[in-house]
Amino acid sequence: xxxxxxxxxxxxxxxxxxxxxxxxxxxxxxxxxxxxxxxxxxxxxxxxxxxxxxxxxxxxxxxxxxxxxxxxxxxxxxxxxxxxxxxxxxxxxxxxxxxxxxxxxxxxxxxxxxxxxxxxxxxxxxxxxxxxxxxxxxxxxxxxxxxxxxxxxxxxxxxxxxxxxxxxxxxxxxxxxxxxxxxxxxxxxxxxxxxxxxxxxxxxxxxxxxxxxxxxxxxxxxxxxxxxxxxxxxxxxxxxxxxxxxxxxxxxxxxxxxxxxxxxxxxxxxxxxxxxxxxxxxxxxxxxxxxxxxxxxxxxxxxxxxxxxxxxxxxxxxxxxxxxxxxxxxxxxxxxxxxxxxxxxxxxxxxxxxxxxxxxxxxxxxxxxxxxxxxxxxxxxxxxxxxxxxxxxxxxxxxxxxxxxxxxxxxxxxxxxxxxxxxxxxxxxxxxxxxxxxxxxxxxxxxxxxxxxxxxxxxxxxxxxxxxxxxxxxxxxxxxxxxxxxxxxxxxxxxxxxxxxxxxxxxxxxxxxxxxxxxxxxxxxxxxxxxxxxxxxxxxxxxxxxxxxxxxxxxxxxxxxxxxxxxxxxxxxxxxxxxxxxxxxxxxxxxxxxxxxxxxxxxxxxxxxxxxxxxxxxxxxxxxxxxxxxxxxxxxxxxxxxxxxxxxxxxxxxxxxxxxxxxxxxxxx
Amino acid sequence: xxxxxxxxxxxxxxxxxxxxxxxxxxxxxxxxxxxxxxxxxxxxxxxxxxxxxxxxxxxxxxxxxxxxxxxxxxxxxxxxxxxxxxxxxxxxxxxxxxxxxxxxxxxxxxxxxxxxxxxxxxxxxxxxxxxxxxxxxxxxxxxxxxxxxxxxxxxxxxxxxxxxxxxxxxxxxxxxxxxxxxxxxxxxxxxxxxxxxxxxxxxxxxxxxxxxxxxxxxxxxxxxxxxxxxxxxxxxxxxxxxxxxxxxxxxxxxxxxxxxxxxxxxxxxxxxxxxxxxxxxxxxxxxxxxxxxxxxxxxxxxxxxxxxxxxxxxxxxxxxxxxxxxxxxx
Numbered sequence: 001x002x003x004x005x006x007x008x009x010x011x012x013x014x015x016x017x018x019x020x021x022x023x024x025x026x027x028x029x030x031x032x033x034x035x036x037x038x039x040x041x042x043x044x045x046x047x048x049x050x051x052x053x054x055x056x057x058x059x060x061x062x063x064x065x066x067x068x069x070x071x072x073x074x075x076x077x078x079x080x081x082x083x084x085x086x087x088x089x090x091x092x093x094x095x096x097x098x099x100x101x102x103x104x105x106x107x108x109x110x111x112x113x114x115x116x117x118x119x120x121x122x123x124x125x126x127x128x129x130x131x132x133x134x135x136x137x138x139x140x141x142x143x144x145x146x147x148x149x150x151x152x153x154x155x156x157x158x159x160x161x162x163x164x165x166x167x168x169x170x171x172x173x174x175x176x177x178x179x180x181x182x183x184x185x186x187x188x189x190x191x192x193x194x195x196x197x198x199x200x201x202x203x204x205x206x207x208x209x210x211x212x213x214x215x216x217x218x219x220x221x222x223x224x225x226x227x228x229x230x231x232x233x234x235x236x237x238x239x240x241x242x243x244x245x246x247x248x249x250x251x252x253x254x255x256x257x258x259x260x261x262x263x264x265x266x267x268x269x270x271x272x273x274x275x276x277x278x279x280x281x282x283x284x285x286x287x288x289x290x291x292x293x294x295x296x297x298x299x300x301x302x303x304x305x306x307x308x309x310x311x312x313x314x315x316x317x318x319x320x321x322x323x324x325x326x327x328x329x330x331x332x333x334x335x336x337x338x339x340x341x342x343x344x345x346x347x348x349x350x351x352x353x354x355x356x357x358x359x360x361x362x363x364x365x366x367x368x369x370x371x372x373x374x375x376x377x378x379x380x381x382x383x384x385x386x387x388x389x390x391x392x393x394x395x396x397x398x399x400x401x402x403x404x405x406x407x408x409x410x411x412x413x414x415x416x417x418x419x420x421x422x423x424x425x426x427x428x429x430x431x432x433x434x435x436x437x438x439x440x441x442x443x444x445x446x447x448x449x450x451x452x453x454x455x456x457x458x459x460x461x462x463x464x465x466x467x468x469x470x471x472x473x474x475x476x477x478x479x480x481x482x483x484x485x486x487x488x489x490x491x492x493x494x495x496x497x498x499x500x501x502x503x504x505x506x507x508x509x510x511x512x513x514x515x516x517x518x519x520x521x522x523x524x525x526x527x528x529x530x531x532x533x534x535x536x537x538x539x540x541x542x543x544x545x546x547x548x549x550x551x552x553x554x555x556x557x558x559x560x561x562x563x564x565x566x567x568x569x570x571x572x573x574x575x576x577x578x579x580x581x582x583x584x585x586x587x588x589x590x591x592x593x594x595x596x597x598x599x600x601x602x603x604x605x606x607x608x609x610x611x612x613x614x615x616x617x618x619x620x621x622x623x624x625x626x627x628x629x630x631x632x633x634x635x636x637x638x639x640x641x642x643x644x645x646x647x648x649x650x651x652x653x654x655x656x657x658x659x660x661x662x663x664x665x666x667x668x669x
Numbered sequence: 670x671x672x673x674x675x676x677x678x679x680x681x682x683x684x685x686x687x688x689x690x691x692x693x694x695x696x697x698x699x700x701x702x703x704x705x706x707x708x709x710x711x712x713x714x715x716x717x718x719x720x721x722x723x724x725x726x727x728x729x730x731x732x733x734x735x736x737x738x739x740x741x742x743x744x745x746x747x748x749x750x751x752x753x754x755x756x757x758x759x760x761x762x763x764x765x766x767x768x769x770x771x772x773x774x775x776x777x778x779x780x781x782x783x784x785x786x787x788x789x790x791x792x793x794x795x796x797x798x799x800x801x802x803x804x805x806x807x808x809x810x811x812x813x814x815x816x817x818x819x820x821x822x823x824x825x826x827x828x829x830x831x832x833x834x835x836x837x838x839x840x841x842x843x844x845x846x847x848x849x850x851x852x853x854x855x856x857x858x859x860x861x862x863x864x865x866x867x868x869x870x871x872x873x874x875x876x877x878x879x880x881x882x883x884x885x886x887x888x889x890x891x892x893x894x895x896x897x898x899x900x901x902x903x904x905x906x907x908x909x910x911x912x913x914x915x916x917x918x919x920x921x922x923x924x925x926x927x928x929x930x931x932x933x934x935x936x937x938x939x940x941x942x943x944x945x946x947x948x949x950x951x952x953x954x955x956x957x958x959x960x961x962x963x964x965x966x967x968x969x970x971x972x973x974x975x976x977x978x979x980x981x982x983x984x985x986x987x988x989x990x991x992x993x994x995x996x997x998x999x
Contacts, residue, residue, distance in 0.1 A: 086728075107846075108710075111710045111713070111846070112713075115713060115714060115717050118717060118721075118740060119717060119720070119721065121736060122721045122724060122725070122733055122736050122737060122740075123724075125730060125732040125733045125735075125736050126724060126725070126728045126730045126732075126733045127728070127730070128730075128732060129732065130732075133732070134732050134735060134736065137736060138736070138739060141736075141739070141740065141743075145743065145845060148844075148845045148846065149844050149845060151846065152789065152790050152842075152843055152844065152845075152846070153790050153809055153811075154787075154789035154790045154811040154843070155789070166844065167844075170743060170746050170747055170750060170844070171739075171743055173746045174739060174742035174743040174745070174746045175739070175742070176742075177738075177741075177742035177745060177746065178735070178738040178739040178741070178742040181738040181741065181742065182731075182734060182735050182738045185734065185738065187726070187729070188726060188729070319729075525731055525732070525735075526731055526732070527731075528731050529729075565746065565749055566749070569749050569750065569753050572785065572786055573753060573756070573757060573784040573785060573786050574784065574785060575783065575784060575785045603695075604695050604759055604761075604781065607695060634783075
């Protein structure tokens with residue numbers, strides 16, 4: 001028995017420590033986007049507050065606190081210039097959380113910190129697509145909720161594990177409800193309003209220019225560029241050329257994109273079959289959509305073809321998207337080459353690479369036909385001792401001359417560059433195309449993984465009467481001339497590139513299976529939208545799904561989940577039916593009910609005993625003794641098995657008689 | 670603003686009192702009498718959840734939405750758990766208590782948990798329907814599985830009289846402080862507040878009594894008048910040990926003078942004082958009689974005549990008469 005303690009609401013060191021742990025865990029996922037000084041400030045705030053609390057000191061004075069707050073927020077604003085957007089917003093929130101913890105005195109302050117922890121978790125997920133991050137942050141929110149439980153009075157006498165368990169049970173019970181909400185909550189295609197998108201730094205991937213040596217870095221990167229699922233026929237692996245930026249301007253060393261105009265209607269006619277596929281693009285810092293050769297249909301309303309047949313969209317690809325495309329690997333131009341394009345794609349720097357120009361003139365003399373000339377150039381690469389290596393010797397200003405006549409070692413960039421230069425020197429329009437070639441087929445889930453190590457460069461040459469034709473000079477290098485450190489066959493067959501090609505096949509299989517899971521996650525979870533919702537409904541057997549029907553299904557599912565929840569909570573609450581004392585008590589109540597003395601639902605054992613004594617004085621003492629014993633067994637401090645057995649045996653032998661009509665009764669008495 | 674809110678709360682409580690009538694004690698808290706609303710923290714959290722939802726939709730981030738919905742669901746499940754924390758709890762209370770003015774009237778509540786889950790941080794709050802909610806007193810307790818817990822609620826009482834409460838409240842914000850669930854129990858709780866002892870007049874028969882009691886001890890068993898069953902509070906020297914040794918019930922010897930010369934504490938003997946001063950003086954005399962003398966005492970005030978007696982029960986009977994003096998009946 002205790003009298004009420006005064007409700008102080010002051011936080012203890014233990015509570016402060018746990019909330020600090022939660023905050024640090026939530027901040028951990030933001031460390032990459034937070035300035036270093038900010039992290040240091042927050043860490044210092046938390047450390048100082050904890051140290052003060054551990055020694056029982058009060059928080060610093062209000063003047064110090066507000067001074068620190070104003071100065072740090074001002075510095076943050078001066079460095080960021082804005083508090084808008086996810087990165088800036090999370091910086092501000094992180095700082096406010098640290099400052100709030102710094103000045104925490106009462107439980108209410110910790111409530112605010114908890115809210116910030118929840119929101120920081122959400123902010124990290126807005127721009128992420130990782131399953132592990134979601135799982136991690138669900139754990140963080142569970143810990144935060146458990147910490148809130150530590151703030152209650154009753155849990156101060158119980159252990160941390162108990163709080164964690166109870167919070168965990170509540171979180172687990174929340175999962176079905178969350179699933180229903182997530183599945184059926186209406187989604188919108190367009191954002192409610194535009195938000196500044198944070199440009200991401202340090203992305204690997206193709207750039208819009210190409211110098212010798214550029215693609216080597218990529219060749220060593222295992223990062224996935226995109227994944228492709230073919231619907232129907234798959235082209236031969238050697239034909240998988242995923243077109244990226246098309247380069248026109250050459251200064252003797254570097255190839256660059258020229259201004260890309262939005263093309264008119266596609267200026268080619270299909271020759272070969274059409275391939276239909278879905279490209280799942282990872283975000284890149286450009287607006288390029290990597291399509292197979294010559295795309296003519298796609299399901300992205302704002303995407304368009306440039307005048308050099310590259311598929312782009314107006315906005316940067318800051319989020320993963322799926323595009324369904326139809327392409328041809330062989331086409332024929334329907335329009336003649338414009339004069340401007342012809343001049344641009346035959347231009348070479350006059351002063352540079354004199355030996356190359358000389359070679360071109362000689363070759364041209366023997367091959368006046370354009371196609372014959374191009375094949376002669378390919379033949380040159382095939383027959384002369386050119387080697388494929390990822391570690392080519394450095395090249396000077398006349399890079400093509402040095403490569404063709406001196407070093408003769410290089411990789412796709414060198415060959416594409418030299419080939420285009422040679423073709424242009426003969427007055428034939430040529431351009432360099434960068435992109436990806438091939439990919440890794442994932443047989444576990446029927447799709448292709450195209451990673452950065454599949455980056456490639458090749459050429460397109462304008463052949464009169466045919467249009468732009470693809471030539472890949474790198475594939476002309478004989479397999480025997482590939483240096484041993486290069487882990488790929490260049491014959492153009494399907495390659496397992498980079499790390500996907502493990503010496504141990506089971507390891508490679510495991511990687512592929514894991515990637516299949518990732519792709520499933522991406523398709524089913526990240527790409528979930530209204531269209532998928534409607535598909536889900538039609539799979540549930542609901543015809544013509546629309547927004548209204550989705551809402552109705554959500555209502556029904558929510559009702560079911562709430563019924564389940566109520567049942568679950570009631571079941572937890574019900575006493576263990578196997579408890580022998582309870583069972584005996586139930587038996588006693590049934591026996592008494594049989595003689596016209598039912599226990600009222602609201603009646604406890606003692607008040608029931610009192611009523612029995614009043615209504616049936618003959619049974620009163622015996623029933624009273626039993627019920628009192630029950631009460632002591634059930635609510636008393638300890639239970640003794642002997643008393644339990646006594647109670648159960650007495651209940652069994654208890655045989656109350658009903659009040660019978662007088663005639664019969666007289667015979668019994 | 671404050672007073673407006675208080676008025677609204679008082680009105681709700683009155684409405685509740687009319688709706689439910691008086692409860693039979695002990696009361697088992699049923700589903701339909703539990704009310705639940707978000708707390709201030711819960712409202713802040715709701716605003717946060719809405720912000721989360723909007724952010725998730727705006728960035729069309731399915732993971733963000735998943736997290737927002739997980740938090741929303743956690744809150745909704747926590748609401749059920751908060752509600753459950755009161756549901757099925759059995760509560761009983763001692764309806765009438767006595768106290769002296771200037772001290773605390775202590776109400777005893779009994780919370781019994783027959784279920785298989787702990788009931789944590791259940792707050793018992795007391796205040797009458799007409800009272801301002803600010804004058805509430807409260808005590809928080811947890812009741813473990815299959816246990817009962819006695820809660821003492823100390824209501825400070827200043828003025829003599831009868832303090833009535835028409836209801837009390839059980840309230841909880843467990844587990845996370847996001848919701849507040851509460852229920853009202855309609856029970857006529859009464860605190861009889863006796864006047865605080867005061868005045869400086871001596872006991873009316875104080876001189877005679879000391880003389881006589883000194884004599885009575887020397888007289889031994891001369892005036893032995895018979896046996897009476899023992900009640901706590903009677904000095905052990907009057908115990909009939911022989912009877913007890915023979916296996917009889919615990920008895921005390923009664924002497925003729927103990928029964929014969931009781932102290933009469935009379936309203937009429939306190940001329941010249943106003944009502945409250947007289948009551949204070951009588952209160953003091955009762956306490957003095959109980960602690961200082963072994964003589965029975967009776968109380969005579971207008972409308973009440975309590976025959977002489979002794980012991981805590983008798984004392985509180987007299988004090989309660991003083992508390993009720995001039996008070997309207999319930």
